[in-house]
Amino acid sequence: MAGTMLGELRQSLRNILRLCGKEITSLRRDHVLFIFMLYAFTLMVYAQATGTSHDLVHASLGVVDEDRSALSQRIVDGFLPPRFQKPVALAPTEVDRAMDRARFTFVLDIPPDFQADVLAGHTPSLQLLVDATAVMQAGIGANYIQQIAAEEIGRFLRREGEAPPDAVDLKLRVAFNQTLESTWFTGSMALLQVINMLAILLTGAALMREREHGTLEHLLVMPVRAVEIMLAKIIANGGVILVMAMVCFYSVLEGVLGMRVAGSVGLFVAATALYLFFAASLGIFLATLAGTMAQFALLFILVQMPMYLLSGALTPLEGMPQWLQYAVQLLPTKHYVALTQAILSRGAGLDTVWPEILAILAMGAAFFGFSLSRFRAFLARQQ
Numbered sequence: 001m002a003g004t005m006l007g008e009l010r011q012s013l014r015n016i017l018r019l020c021g022k023e024i025t026s027l028r029r030d031h032v033l034f035i036f037m038l039y040a041f042t043l044m045v046y047a048q049a050t051g052t053s054h055d056l057v058h059a060s061l062g063v064v065d066e067d068r069s070a071l072s073q074r075i076v077d078g079f080l081p082p083r084f085q086k087p088v089a090l091a092p093t094e095v096d097r098a099m100d101r102a103r104f105t106f107v108l109d110i111p112p113d114f115q116a117d118v119l120a121g122h123t124p125s126l127q128l129l130v131d132a133t134a135v136m137q138a139g140i141g142a143n144y145i146q147q148i149a150a151e152e153i154g155r156f157l158r159r160e161g162e163a164p165p166d167a168v169d170l171k172l173r174v175a176f177n178q179t180l181e182s183t184w185f186t187g188s189m190a191l192l193q194v195i196n197m198l199a200i201l202l203t204g205a206a207l208m209r210e211r212e213h214g215t216l217e218h219l220l221v222m223p224v225r226a227v228e229i230m231l232a233k234i235i236a237n238g239g240v241i242l243v244m245a246m247v248c249f250y251s252v253l254e255g256v257l258g259m260r261v262a263g264s265v266g267l268f269v270a271a272t273a274l275y276l277f278f279a280a281s282l283g284i285f286l287a288t289l290a291g292t293m294a295q296f297a298l299l300f301i302l303v304q305m306p307m308y309l310l311s312g313a314l315t316p317l318e319g320m321p322q323w324l325q326y327a328v329q330l331l332p333t334k335h336y337v338a339l340t341q342a343i344l345s346r347g348a349g350l351d352t353v354w355p356e357i358l359a360i361l362a363m364g365a366a367f368f369g370f371s372l373s374r375f376r377a378f379l380a381r382q383q
Helices: 002-029 031-051 070-077 092-100 114-119 135-160 182-213 216-220 226-256 265-289 293-309 322-330 332-346 350-382
Strands: 061-065 106-110 127-130
Touching (some): 002 031, 002 226, 031 182, 061 092, 092 106, 106 135, 127 135, 182 265, 226 350, 265 293, 265 350, 332 350
C-alpha cells in the first residue's frame, strides 16, 4: 500500500516537472509577453519609484517683500534647493496674474514694517498663497514654508536679544529610513505591484492561451490530473516571476535607487514565494470565469486594482473607514505588503512577521482548494 502511494507520488512529481517544462517553453516563445515582463520589472518599477515622489523638490516660490528688512531677507534666503527653486521677487500687482498662469506653486507676501512689528512684540501676519492643484506638493510645501519662516524669525530674535532660549530642545531621531528617501518606499511598493499583477496575469493568460489555441484538449487526453496541471502552471509561472523579481530587487532597487535593505532578503524571497502561490491560484480562478482573453483582462482589472489600492501600499490602513480596515484583513495582499515593509524597511525577522506569513499561508491554501474545484469543473466542461 505504501509502495503504491509512493509510486503514485513519484509519477505525479514527474508529470508536474514535465508540465512545468511545457509552461516555460510556451512562455519563452511568447516574445511580446517576455518583453513586457522585462519592462515591468525594470522601467515600470523605476518610473514609479522616481516619478511618484512624496518629497518637495524644486518647488516654485514667488516672494512679495514689502518690508525689505534684514529679517525679511533672512526668511527669503532660507528657501534653498533642492526643496525650492530660487525665490523670484514679485510686485504686489503681479501676484494674481502669476498665480492664474501657474507660474508659482507658492507666493509669500511679507507686509510692510514686518521686522519692526516683530521686535515690538506684536504678532504680524505673513500671507502665503498656495496653488493646491498639485495637492500633495501644496500640503508638504506649506508646512516647510511655515517651519522655515518660524525658524528664521526665532534665530533673528535670539540674535537681537529679544527672545529667551527655547524651553524645550526637541531632538529628532528618524528610524529605519534616516535620509527620508521616498524612492525606497515607492520603489519597493512598485515591485510588489508588479509581482501581484504578473502572477495573476501570467497564470490566467497561460490557461486562456491553451484554451484559445486548442492545446487544452491535448492535456485532457493525457494521463495527468487537474491538480498536476494547476500546480505546474503555478510553479512555472511563479518561479519565473520570483527570478525576475530578484533581478529587479538587486539591479533597480539596490543598484540604481540605492535602497538599503534592513532585514533578511531570504525571508522576503520565502514570503514572496508563498504569496505567489495565492496570486497564481487567483489568476487560474479568473481564467475559469472568462470566456475570452478580453473578458479575462476585464476581470483582471476589476480584481487586481482594488487589491493593490486597499493593501496599504499607497495609503495607510488607519486612514480607511473602520469597517474597511476589518474587511481588508481578508486580503492576502494586505499581509504581504505589511510583512514586506517590516522586513525590508524595519529589519523584522521571522519572530515578528510570522502572523502575516501564517495568514498568507492559510488564505492561500483555502483559495487554492477553491480554485482547484473550480478548475476541475472547468476541465469537465471542456470534454
